[in-house]
Amino acid sequence: MYWQQSYWPFCNFSIMKKKLYGFVLLYFTSIPLFAQDQVTDTVVPKTLKEVIVIGKKTQLYQQQNKPLAAVEEYLQQSGKVGMIKRGSYAWEPILNNMTTERTLITIDGMRVFGACTDKMDPITSYVEISNLSEATITSGQQGGNHGATIGGSIDLKRSRSGFVNSGWDVLINSGFESNSNQKILGSAVNYANNRFYIDTDFMYRDAENYTAGNNQEVLFSQFRKFNISATSGFSFDENKMLEASLIYDKATDVGYPALPMDVSLAEALITSLKFEYVPKASNIKNWETKIYYNTITHRMDDTKRPFVPIHMDMPGWSDTYGFYSKAKGVFKSHHFTVDLNSFYNRSVAEMTMYPSDPNESLMFMFTWPDVRTLYNGLFVEDSILLNSQSSLKFSVSAANHSNVIANDLGLESLQIFYPTMKASKNRILKSISSNYTYNKNGFQYGFGLAYGERAPSVSEGYGFYLFNSFDRYDYIGNPELRNEKSSEANAFIGFRTKKLSTKISSSYFHISNYIVGKPTENMIPMTIGASGIKIYSALNYATIFNTDLDIEYQFDMNFRWAGQLVYSYGQDYEKENLPFISPLRYSASFQYKVEKFSSEISVQGNAVHAQYSLFYGEKRTPDYAILNFASSYAFQVDHSKWYVKAGAENILDQYYTTFSDWNAIPRKGINFFLNISFGL
């Protein structure tokens, strides 16, 4: 593939470090060099991030193929994002083919950590599309401003009216999906004037089991959830504002057909208070400080399964307190950001097994032994406009990451495996990145180099007999793991005219101390039916490459074509495949729009997953392609605006499963959906 070759020169990692130092030097020499170049402030440096617009509540329908889709469905439109599916609910986002541990998902910059040891509650499952206005996807170290990451970050931005004199605004959303009988009901009530705004919304979803292609019911794929949220801002001075925000999300009776257990409760309360200051006539343009708190309760449930070898309760809790203070400023040609951020997280999970003889003592253990994580980081970024076409961006961050096991029983449990381990562990995490972008007459390109580190996750460091139903091993955390270190090169090239828009972007990661579970000899798994025990340990290194091509062509006022092609690979130092690396995947859509009517037909598919990883429990999945169709119409009755969208997904009712479907559960067969929104 031609685009690979063009980026290979940046992928020589034996000289990576030297290059990094080179870039640092370049940075310091660039200050006097480019400072003389006076560039007007109105030109803002280009960044490599990708923004998926979810839309203001009132215009939820205008952007998307299926307006009331789940957050995850919005996110996977990006060529960098994939989804691991364990059912029809709470998909786990993977970014640049990397799972939760290596990525950073934030809600308006807030750190939130799932409370499930089996990753059944990614952060994205605790928000609703109605809470959000957009998702900012940033690849690699450039996404490191809210914490340490390897693969990049997704920041989910809350929607807010802002201080506009729009008055009251009421919107009702309703939807139905034939496959799984999903009923969706939502409302939004907003009020805004120039000193105050409040946005509230409510969303309820109730779905039964879905059916895969050929009308095969997927048992335990039901879910029910509701979400309420409110954001309110008050401007007590023309350049100072205070904003309070709250999300309460509760899912009950969630089936996970790919896992041996379901969930009876996943509940989150996510709150924040933000102070924003926009100084007048200062080099600092914006200064934002936020304190936040969130708490998550997660309860797994096996009581509805017909056969369980032993009944167990597995609740988990995650509480996070955090703050950040971020200042953005401009000094001559430098656009800089300074972000000081901290969080304190408490993760506890336990497991109680009920012996068949009720007189016997319950079997109890901590699967996350009350791990407290304190993170304090400083992130500094500077974008330098070299001239009207090109800019350079540098960022550095340093953070202190410490873990303490607060529970003695938990500590002593882990000391069975690590007799000399201490309750606490301290780490320093560093990151540096540099990027160059050029943009002239629609032609743009950019490239960058970066280095970053991350600490092991709670499961990787302190997990205790966590059963992975994918490779069927019990996993034991390893508190002695070293930091994972990523050296990264990225590049993009794009061309845009009035009609055509194309872009290829690629990222290459060379990750040292790559954390994986390694099987151990002579250790007996706890879980009935498990194959053995894997202890988290580090591979010398692994490499991951992701490249995506996006093309859009606007034929005329009415017709538009869009296509996407994504290629990835991931291998460890012994050339063994890594898990959850996407095979070649593609999508294409053809849209017709005239006035208030629009119609779209799209196809999406995967090539054969030939580079699967047997070691991690993967199997070869065949290629697939599905066909979707949707139509929408907007109209007005008196003063109320109506919007109707109807469509069908997987029209040909294909039975298929993909590389990222946990235990190869099949995906949805044909599905008709209807979304109706009206606003007053």
Next chain:
Amino acid sequence: MKFQLKNILAVMALTLAFSSCSSDSDTLIVDELAELTKFKEIINSTHTIELYAHKGALEQGHNEISLRIKDKASGDYVKNATITWMPLMHMTMMTHSCPKSGVEKITADGTLYKGTIVFQMPQNATEYWDLKIDYTINGAAYTATSVIDVPASAKQRVTTFTGSDTAKYIVAYVEPHNPKVAVNDMMVGVYKMESMMSFPLVDNFKVKIDPRMPSMGNHGSPNNVDLTQSTSDKLYHGKLALTMTGLWKINLQLLNASDIVLKGEAITDLVPASSIYFEIEF
């Protein structure tokens, strides 16, 4: 607990009131009986012998027994007795003893004496244990005998068997008293039945352990350390890893000094349990 607290308060009050002339012996007496509960008094014409144990009762298996001798006339506790004891099982057809230690004074100034007895079998409706205590005080010999209650233990704490060398052995669980989800220090006594009355500790054997949870797929635990004999207390010491609470079956294998298995089987898929084992539940 209440009992202790009262004593501690009493001692504190005493030490406060008579701080200049506070007597060490008062404090010692309180300390001596800490965590002990009296379960039996054996009385003869001259003395009352008080028997104490942690749990306030005896049971089948290894028992740590403390005692003190009270002079009936003076009401004082005797500090200079020399004591031996002989537990006897009265079966319908025969009488036998069991493994036991000597009885030693715990502290020079104290009144408490201590030893251990391993009851390898419990009493039943027709068969019973009695305990004969012989002691001398200032050259005068005394004796006292009484039936004692030795009910069966709820979980297996002792195992009696004939080894492949045709000798009879008794293996008794000693520690941990209070098992934890952790690596526990484990202690076991290994005795040989030389005769109906003689059960000495055996030397230089090895006890292999394999803890399992039969209620949970018979899974085990990592990093256990097989038990070897300590030169100081002659008991067998090792490490027992328990990864969760619940009922654990500690499968045993007894090996002699030449590493030949005398009794017990290694656990495999086909052999879920050894013929000799202990149980603990917490």
